[in-house]
Amino acid sequence: MSAILPEDLFGSGVVAAPMAGGPSRPELAAAVGRAGGLGFLGGGYKSPAALAAELDAMDPSLPFGVNLFVPGAAQIDRDAVLAYRERLLPEAAAVGAEVPEPRWEDDDAYPAKLELLLGRVPAAVSFTFGTPRLDVVAALRKAGAFVLQTVTSPEEATVAAELGVDALVVQHPDAGGHSGAFLDLPPFSGTLPELVAAVRAAVVLPLVAAGGIGTHDDAAAARAAGASAVQLGTAFLRTPEAGTNPVLRAALADPRFERTAPTRAFSGKWARGLENGFMRRFPDAPEAYPVIHHLTGPLRAASVAAGSPERTNLWAGAGWRGAREETAADVVARFAV
Ligand SMILES: Cc1cc2nc3c(=O)[nH]c(=O)nc-3n(C[C@H](O)[C@H](O)[C@H](O)COP(=O)(O)O)c2cc1C
The missing domain is CATH 3.20.20.70 (Aldolase class I)
Structure with a gap:
């Protein structure tokens, strides 16, 4: 080889x-x-x-x-997903979005x-x-x-x-x-x-x-x-x-973002992004990809539509300043x- x-x-x-x-x-x-x-x-x-x-x-x-x-074929804890969904409701309401019912298969x-x-x-x-x-x-x-x-x-x-x-x-x-x-x-x-x-x-x-x-x-x-x-x-x-998207583009150039961190809060799978308020409020989430990805989809989209980096995934690597x-x-x- x-x-x-x-x-x-x-x-x-x-x-x-x-x-x-x-x-x-x-x-x-x-x-x-x-x-x-x-x-x-x-x-x-x-x-x-x-x-x-x-x-x-x-x-x-x-x-x-x-x-x-x-x-993947990971076992999903449905009760943990439903409890996480409840916690997302006020976050979604803050940007005028819904949290959909879980989509278990995808x-x-x-x-x-x-x-x-x-x-x-x-x-x-x-x-x-x-x-x-x-x-x-x-x-x-x-x-x-x-x-x-x-x-x-x-x-x-x-x-x-x-x-x-x-x-x-x-x-x-x-x-x-x-x-x-x-x-x-x-x-x-x-x-x-x-x-x-x-x-x-x-x-x-x-x-x-x-x-x-x-x-x-x-x-x-x-x-x-x-x-x-x-x-x-x-x-x-x-x-x-x-x-x-313009929100991530702006965040990458914004000196107020000080670090990147790993998070499961947006999707149920570990990913690294610029640390924002949503990540700090949800230091963990059930290991349930892509179920969590779909639950947070509308609120992430609403955050981007409003031009806010507060409730959307800002994926970036640790070398983002480059x-x-x-x-x-x-x-x-x-x-x-
Ligand atoms: C916005 C974004 C989306 C990504 N989407 C994918 C993807 O769809 N498939 C994939 O294999 N990796 C994806 N990655 C990870 C990259 O393949 C790669 O591992 C990573 O960007 C390398 O680190 P760096 O961003 O620090 O250069 C994504 C990374 C970023 C930043």
Whole structure:
């Protein structure tokens, strides 16, 4: 097995992280690709039809990747969810929103999106939140896709390597947005270079380092530890090509936000964002993704519609101060090898 990434996909050594929920729109993926990076579409949350429309919008001559959320089979404590729902009622009322009844089943239309990608194969496909079946990895690779799996520990890397994927995205807890962890382990306690080195000792696969990279020095340290490329999310959020909502865009530049922190309050799954009042009022929430995600959806949308950062998820990595208002091509150039 080779530990080298294909040059035609990863030339500059910079990957724009898939960021579902708006930021990773086709304009961003295309701009990153034109600049010599690998752009990604975020397949999560959206319907298969919406994802198909994004595929239509891409220039077929430009390589890009598509990311999918793999649904989990976690046991959900329904009483804890219902109790959390009660606590959300005043938060929703404050912004004139409702809290819907819980939606207990939601597989993010994963099977239909997989079928779509097997018919219209992008250059790369990455998975997070769980692992695809062995036959899915084999089918995508046979169809010509380069398959990546997000891992957060050497243990997860070992599981992913056995699936036959082409490369791993090694995601550190400093990463903005949701953790891709799929084994029930404590978050890695060392630095990103230390995590890369630990994964490298466990598996022989090319590694793409992600999480908290805010400067070229951060990227260089991850590469020195053995990463063949770096994947950046937050660094692209302020680019004009990203579909970042205006409230998050403003918050990233607002000196009143002093730190990022991990939270389950918005979605029921650990994710890192700029710490706001909602996160402080709800230091924890039931482990129930995506049930909690749907419960908080209307109040988050109302907060954004009102132009307020108080009750919406402000996903950002620990290196957010390194995110500038600049073009996607400038970001690729700034973090290139
Ligand atoms: C707004 C936002 C949305 C994200 N959405 C996804 C996603 O849909 N799929 C995924 O695999 N990772 C997602 N991530 C995590 C990124 O893939 C990546 O791990 C992270 O951005 C790297 O850390 P950084 O933001 O500090 O650069 C998201 C991150 C952010 C900031």
